Amino acid sequence: MDGSSDWFRTTPAHPLVRKFRNLGIDRDEDLQPLVQAIKVKRKVVRGRDVLRTGRCPAQSTVLLRGVACWYRTMANGRRQIYSFQYAGDFCDLHRYVLPDSYDAVAAQTDCVIGTVPHEDITQIIGRHPKLALALWRATILDAGIVRERLRNMQRPALARIANLLCEQMVRLEAVGGDALVIPIRQLDLADASGLSVVHMNRTIQDLRRLGVLSDQSRAIEILHKDRLVNIGQFDGGYLDGRELLSHSM
Amino acid sequence: MDGSSDWFRTTPAHPLVRKFRNLGIDRDEDLQPLVQAIKVKRKVVRGRDVLRTGRCPAQSTVLLRGVACWYRTMANGRRQIYSFQYAGDFCDLHRYVLPDSYDAVAAQTDCVIGTVPHEDITQIIGRHPKLALALWRATILDAGIVRERLRNMQRPALARIANLLCEQMVRLEAVGGDALVIPIRQLDLADASGLSVVHMNRTIQDLRRLGVLSDQSRAIEILHKDRLVNIGQFDGGYLDGRELLSHSM
């Protein structure tokens, strides 16, 4: 990656640093034990599975670059996408705690992933209470995202899609990408929002006609953030660990 | 409660014992630190909130008896019920890790609840690694339930409702109640499945006409478990911590 195999360890913008700031780990040295436990790094090309349904390996996976989606297939073959994942997110940390073999993660764009052996996580948890709590928090934050997706199902298509796009926009911003172009196909947005591809397409065009999305290309490009937020009744509080941590009495 | 205020500590059928067996705590003495940390017990009558949206208190709540629902209100006033909760379930353990003030829990039947101060949880986690992991597992199991509810939204009404009823049936069985009568109003089932009350009612009557539910009363009484499981494409694996724990390599 970028010539140096240690890019992810030496760069100050390590995706895990940002992620764990959001989880309450402010000092980079506190994060070191975890960063150093990331063992194998490899690429996964767009469309392939990062991890599959089946027996759970004794390791968890971190997304270091790219966009992925966490999903499970239905009996009829369709997918329900639980959430999208960005650089710094764990793909399957919940499997460290409770191995379940139902769901899978697929690469939405070309990805770079790392793996952390579960025995290393066990050691980290035993020795570093702060990191232990942060890891727990990471799974809780994921759960909050899924709950918002469930809540989103109550909304009609226009608001539902707007809301989904808002979340991706905010999370893209957080990882420093171009947050205005959403790098996700309409098919995948459909699988994430429980709508048919056809209706997804029609509704996206409604958003274009409203001037919220650009109609200059087939890409999903956000022109008016605030109108999108408004249409989608979006409140990103559930994404912001820092803000959530300040809520306690 | 039942004359003795220590009923929940002295009975062998303490709801937490069953719950934590499912989470990997087999020996009752391992559970003692947590059981003894349950401080205040009180009743909550049907319809009232067990806990509310707003500032997070420095404690978490355990459901000791009854049925509750974990929900969040939408902008239009409707509720999205994330999941139902039964004796032994934590209502808001996730708030220990990440205080969020959005959601609430309401009593579906008369309930008895206990509270555990967060500082006690912190001590338990520091001193008892097994319990720490089990608590984490509890939140992961909850998250799995919510994911199944999200997946369920892809199904048409008949299968969706059947699936929802199956989950409640299995979880009721686990707490030793009468698992064949689901103690939940149609309105709440509607809020949990994203359907209108009217359509919920019509579909329940379809299930009655199919002979899957009893048509002898207005209660939701299951006559044919296996047919219900079949219609709802239900696989309760995600509820069974013991089975999930056996999946690791």
Place this chain on the structure above:
DNA sequence: CGCATCATTGAAGCCCTTCAAGACTTGTGG
């Protein structure tokens, strides 16, 4: 008994789905 709550039923209509086909974009090989 009267009132509140919940279940039930009917009618009208829209949101969304499915099926099917065409257009645009991209990449690949001759």
Place this chain on the structure above:
DNA sequence: CCACAAGTCTTGAAGGGCTTCAATGATGCG
């Protein structure tokens, strides 16, 4: 450099599942 194929987006038409509104039964409780 063009032809072709694969993938994705787009559009049309028909239909059904579900919603909303509104009103009528049941049940239980003070």
